[in-house]
Amino acid sequence: MAIFNLPFWTYVGVIAGIYTIFALGLYVQDALTGLPNFGHVAFMALAAYGMAILIIRLNVPLPIAATGGVLAAVGFGLLLGIPSLRLRADYLAIVTVAGSEMVRYLALNLQDLTGGALGSIGMLGPSNLAQYNTDWDNFLSPITATLTRLLGSGIANRDFTMLLIVWLLTLVLMLLLWVMVRSPWGRVLRSIRENEAAAEAVGKNVFGYKLQVLVLGAILGAIAGLLLAWEIGVFSPDDYQPTVTFYAYLILILGGTTRLWAVPVGAVLFGILYSGTRFLNFFPLSLIDSGDRAYLRLLIVGFLLIVLMAVRPQGLLGNRKELLIQ
Amino acid sequence: MTTDHILQVRGVSKSFDGIRAVNEASFEVERGSITGLIGPNGAGKTTMFNLVSGFLRPNRGTILFDGQRIDGRAGHVIARAGLVRTFQIPRVLTRLTVLENMMLAAKHQPGETFGAALLMPGRVAKRERQVREQAIRLLELIRLTRLANDYAGTLSGGQRKLLEFGRALMTEPRMVLLDEPMAGVNPALALQLLEHILELRASEGTTFCVIEHDMEAVMAISDRIVVMDEGTVIAVGLPEEIQKNERVIDAYLGRSGEEPEPGSRLQVES
Numbered sequence: 001m002a003i004f005n006l007p008f009w010t011y012v013g014v015i016a017g018i019y020t021i022f023a024l025g026l027y028v029q030d031a032l033t034g035l036p037n038f039g040h041v042a043f044m045a046l047a048a049y050g051m052a053i054l055i056i057r058l059n060v061p062l063p064i065a066a067t068g069g070v071l072a073a074v075g076f077g078l079l080l081g082i083p084s085l086r087l088r089a090d091y092l093a094i095v096t097v098a099g100s101e102m103v104r105y106l107a108l109n110l111q112d113l114t115g116g117a118l119g120s121i122g123m124l125g126p127s128n129l130a131q132y133n134t135d136w137d138n139f140l141s142p143i144t145a146t147l148t149r150l151l152g153s154g155i156a157n158r159d160f161t162m163l164l165i166v167w168l169l170t171l172v173l174m175l176l177l178w179v180m181v182r183s184p185w186g187r188v189l190r191s192i193r194e195n196e197a198a199a200e201a202v203g204k205n206v207f208g209y210k211l212q213v214l215v216l217g218a219i220l221g222a223i224a225g226l227l228l229a230w231e232i233g234v235f236s237p238d239d240y241q242p243t244v245t246f247y248a249y250l251i252l253i254l255g256g257t258t259r260l261w262a263v264p265v266g267a268v269l270f271g272i273l274y275s276g277t278r279f280l281n282f283f284p285l286s287l288i289d290s291g292d293r294a295y296l297r298l299l300i301v302g303f304l305l306i307v308l309m310a311v312r313p314q315g316l317l318g319n320r321k322e323l324l325i326q
Numbered sequence: 327m328t329t330d331h332i333l334q335v336r337g338v339s340k341s342f343d344g345i346r347a348v349n350e351a352s353f354e355v356e357r358g359s360i361t362g363l364i365g366p367n368g369a370g371k372t373t374m375f376n377l378v379s380g381f382l383r384p385n386r387g388t389i390l391f392d393g394q395r396i397d398g399r400a401g402h403v404i405a406r407a408g409l410v411r412t413f414q415i416p417r418v419l420t421r422l423t424v425l426e427n428m429m430l431a432a433k434h435q436p437g438e439t440f441g442a443a444l445l446m447p448g449r450v451a452k453r454e455r456q457v458r459e460q461a462i463r464l465l466e467l468i469r470l471t472r473l474a475n476d477y478a479g480t481l482s483g484g485q486r487k488l489l490e491f492g493r494a495l496m497t498e499p500r501m502v503l504l505d506e507p508m509a510g511v512n513p514a515l516a517l518q519l520l521e522h523i524l525e526l527r528a529s530e531g532t533t534f535c536v537i538e539h540d541m542e543a544v545m546a547i548s549d550r551i552v553v554m555d556e557g558t559v560i561a562v563g564l565p566e567e568i569q570k571n572e573r574v575i576d577a578y579l580g581r582s583g584e585e586p587e588p589g590s591r592l593q594v595e596s
Contacts, residue, residue, distance in 0.1 A: 176444070179443070179444060179447075180440070180443055180444065183437045183443035183444075183450060184429075184435045184437035184438045184443060184450065184454065185437060185438055185439065185440055185443040186443075187422070187426060187429070187430055187438075188430065188438050190419070190421070190422055190426075191419050191422060191430050193421075194419035194420055194421055194422060195417045195418075195419055195420075197381065197401075197413070197417055198413075198417040198418070198419060198493075199402075199419075199430070200381075200400075200401040200402050200405070201379065201381075201401060201405055201410065201411055201412075201413070201417070201494075202405055202410065202430060202431035202493060202494070202496070202497055203402045203405035203406040203410075203431075203433070203497060204402055204430075204438070205400070205402045206402065207400075212440060258421075321477070322421055322477070325420050325421055325477050325479035325480065
């Protein structure tokens, strides 16, 4: 594949946008409020499964199914959060990663409901391919047709329409968060991150705020999960490995954890690093067969991250002064 | 004569894994008074503050603030009711600026709820301006104006004590629990702090309860002294009475013929 391949980079852009929304959930929970969540991917999984099950099994219209998916994620967040939010941060980290693995294993083993290892296409049994994406594609195609008339088929395609929708939504969500982070509400969240007892001592309902943050993070993770499911058109339990959560953490670290606008920068950079290493197919790397090169890519991504952290520990846009405060 | 008690602690006990940190302690704090809470290390003073401020639940006993039971209530509920505490080791919000530390503590900011922050920017901004003015006034009082826009994490130990004192006052409290407010603050500034306490009591009628190891200061400023030892209140009285009280002197100097067993006292000072 050539490096200047517009459809390919359009796809990378869509994924970067989806990952931005996904990482925004972690930004609110961890960077802003100090609640680590190593199971963020569970929100993604629950929203996708909730939406697909409602459409495939119950023929529910898409908007209601999407809402159902988001509610499933929020419900799971509350189920996990209410008993564990009073725990110290390190325990919360363990609870969340265990919770997300439980979701994945349930999806793998409740075959009759989820399609098991086959994922969404197996939801109606192995002999009957299931499809949840018809309504979404029907929604996209007139937009794509209009864009094709305006821009020509060289640029416009299904992924290009997704790119616009995803980044428009990202922009709206970021503006919303930008207002909230700068508000007194955001100040309370930062105070909880810095010292819970101090926030409680000046009359802030710490537990209540943590619950709000958990729900907000769940909604953002769920939106990302829906968009990813719609973009790809099929999913399976394997798509919701804990690594996905760590990619989101990577995005936060790359951009700089303390700044909202660093999240999309981190996501795009991550997309370029992760997908761009695909083009490392020249000599002498071409001596290695392509399957092994795939692992080499991950190795290179890891190496570049170590270099970045050594040179710019605050991330690309982070605030070094803030980092140095004990 | 009936006295008006803003705080009543009645038969309060608290154990940690079988160790009685506070044992059947009772005392009252008069409205508008400055009450010193003293006692040797490990006497249970800080545990008592934690119980009164809702950071710990008592195993037994009742605590009344302004006639209302507050034992077992959440810390933020008690703080909002007007009973605010500081910490022995100051807990400033290090990656917030000094001004933000102060502004956080203000009451009645509608912008602290999600909906209002999003939908009523005008009202939020208006209250925010009032809060900012109030914070700046108090920062002048505690002499931290110059550092208003610095991260609180850059402050020295003494400055952090002052910031925490100021932050407590930002909540417009009716009663303040100060845990060693003068420890680590330079003597000149400590003196000013005492003056502020006296001033506030005079102008706002604020009640103070102060844990302090500086005997000279605590005797000078307090109307009444409550002495704790081994988890219980052993004496209550005027400063000059307390200074002559045999039990108090014993508690501080160690009982004759009775060495305390090593490890028998719980360190609650944290």
